[in-house]
Amino acid sequence: MFRPKLPTMPQPTGIVTPPAVIEPTTITPGTPTTPTTPFAPAPASTRPTIQLTPGTALALVGGGTAVVLVVGAVLVSMLLAVAITGASVAVCAVVLRSLLASDNRRR
Numbered sequence: 001m002f003r004p005k006l007p008t009m010p011q012p013t014g015i016v017t018p019p020a021v022i023e024p025t026t027i028t029p030g031t032p033t034t035p036t037t038p039f040a041p042a043p044a045s046t047r048p049t050i051q052l053t054p055g056t057a058l059a060l061v062g063g064g065t066a067v068v069l070v071v072g073a074v075l076v077s078m079l080l081a082v083a084i085t086g087a088s089v090a091v092c093a094v095v096l097r098s099l100l101a102s103d104n105r106r107r
């Protein structure tokens with residue numbers, strides 16, 4: 001009753017081909033070839049080159065500054081929200097503690 005029942009493997013249907021035999025190949029060492037012109041000029045690149053003009057450099061600096069200011073403002077506002085939440089939880093804890101202490105004194 002508690003023994004696992006192992007399923008039987010299904011038999012393959014159709015034409016079954018035997019596995020292919022892989023024969024090892026021999027590696028013959030070759031002679032190293034030296035380039036005929038060791039100082040050949042490099043091929044010209046087809047990518048366009050980026051040229052920074054003073055205007056684009058100023059735009060990049062301005063954009064980077066704006067990103068840093070926005071990220072800083074978001075992080076500071078998140079820190080401020082956490083601080084305000086912590087302070088309000090602390091005030092609630094003090095008020096509850098005083099209410100429970102005054103309730104115990106009356107009894």
